[in-house]
Amino acid sequence: MPIAADSTRRYASSYGERRVASYPSTQTWGRRWDDHHREAGNGSEQGTEARARGLGWFSIGLGLAQIAAPRAVARLIGVSENDETKNTMFALGLREITSGIGILSRPQASGWVWSRVGGDLMDLALLGKAMSSEDNDRGRLAAATAAVLGVTVVDFITGRDLSREGDGTERPRGGPRPGRGVHVTEAITVNRPVPEVYDFWHNFENLPRFMEHLESVQVTGEGRSHWKAKAPAGASVEWDAETVEDRPNQLISWRALPDSTVPNSGSVRFREAPGNRGTEIIVDLQYQPPGGKLASLIAKLFGEEPGQQVKSDLRRFKQVMEVGEVVHSDSSIFRGTHAAQPPEDLNEVELLGSAKHQTNFSPRQESTATTTSR
């Protein structure tokens, strides 16, 4: 009978065994990672963190009051109590609670503290608008405005301090240092041997094959390279970078030269995945986004989160390494949202990693092997 049962059981059990085999090493890795985090803390960081936690609880308390007793809060700050006020209070309450929970639950709270700064600015704008209305109590509004201004200062200082301190993890030398602009860490496992993965990355000219925002990288000399990236509104930015450290099959780190218009640095670590699963790579990137912190916050609100971009780049890297090219769907080739329909004309769409690099396609040997063995 069981041609099917046999074949499937073989698949299932081989997967099962591999997973069980990896548990002990995963745990060890987890413990070490945790220890790094614990050891990294120091006195001043703890002070800032306590202040951030205080702000978190304050947010939740205020938010609950705004939702549970919107009219009382409105009275307190001198705004007339009508339905519109009630709805606004409800929305503001939700925002406060979200910020509060974010600050308290995230290992790195600075983003959420910055969301409080944004909220403060929104509150100040609303209070300003309320001032212009005859119905409201201007004395109380002025007091409320002063209170919000005070909180804004505390929020700003806490956000700045948290951003400076970073999240305390150990970084490779020359890699991103905490406290400057946006910092991203992402990881992925690639089912190829470490030397192959390292070699591919080692040639920086390969990076634009999977990094969506890079137009080109040219190696210009020993440890030097010239990078060109897409900037908003069809513009592009260019800079020169130097390799800071290069440990074969372990680590590569680089940074933009000091006079660069786009200060940035990065590192990629390689290590063998347990149980013959290929290579784990961990990328750290740090950059000052054009437009600064505010621009990156706005980008985050619209879904262009840097962590997500880097993770998507890494996924494409995995595709290039495992499959031979970036994998496209009928909608992923369009910028922005598009129905899952074929393109009218291939020239109108962007085929990252394949159209530009037609000659580079190399299907993996296993592709054929897998098919014939089934």
Add this chain to the structure above:
Amino acid sequence: MKATCWMGKRRVQVEEVPDPKILNAQDAIVKITSTAICGSDLHLFNGFIPTMEKGDILGHEFMGEVVEVGRGVKNLKVGDRVVVPFPISCGVCLACQAGMFSLCENSNPNAWIAEKIMGHSPAGVFGYSHMLGGFAGGQAEYARVPFADVGPLKVPDELTDEQVLFLSDIFPTGYMGAEMCDIQRGDVVAVWGAGPVGQFAIASAYLLGAEKVIAIDRFDYRLQMARERAGAWETIDYEKLDVRDALLELTGGRGPDKCIDAVGMEAHGHPGIYAYDRAKQALMLESDRPIALREAILNCRNGGIVSVIGVYGGFIDKFPMGSLMNRSLTIRSGQCHVQRYMKPLLQRVQNGEIDPSFVITHRLPLNQAPRGYDMFLNKEDHCEKVVLQA
């Protein structure tokens, strides 16, 4: 070409759209001869799966003739007649190499969306939301098929389209549902849902050695098909009988050894429970109505296995975890790893052990796809399975 497009909740239209093009070296273009509407397409139709865009081409059960291949395709050539599995799988990642094709790590270009909802992303799927890749589907005249050497199965000419079409999804899905039950001699298996997947779960449970299979549904014609065509030993109409009482009687008070949920996120049930879950769903307090799943868990015998092949999209409420934990139940689930089952199940069709075409009740030309969706949704004219001929 003509293609069936999702135009909004409860609205599909056959539209004129651009022909598919080779986008990756391992692509093939297939001229579709037969395609089907799946029960899970109704979740899209009813608007319960997030990340659909107006104009998305639907369909993930299809077969046809290869008319073009990319330069990286080795095993297929123009003219080959193939059935295409619904998960898109690269064949080289760790998941594919372990046979978990519906968990392919490389085939979902929108993995980040799925990751936000599910934690990690499964494989891309034809015509099944942007969260699962944004791939154009196969209820159309042509389709682009990525990883053409890994997925499509060449089928012999002596078998008709209707005999092999369901190797693309529902036959392997029902079969995997039964296989996950790890069926032992003497096992009584209960199957919730006598739709097409339920029918194949029933038939497959017998292929894998079940002693007795019980089918549960509310439509007489479906229960009749379960008895007469799939071979169910007993059937329970849950609108006429209490499912628990009936199962206890049929199993001597033990409960079924193995339970299969072939219903998924849009279950119906007793009016009170249905109203409760429907209301929570409408208020977005849960995305899925797990009525069949709860019933399967609560009725399964101590130490039994609950196998979930009905599709769930997001989050459920009132999950009987206490029952699952205290009674040593095992729950298994997954989108079918179709590529793993196609060849062995084709062999069973060739051996004459099963003729999957028994579920077909309606055949329509492609341009009547919207009519097919309505009939299937409303169970008009005893509709069980609609095949569209391109």
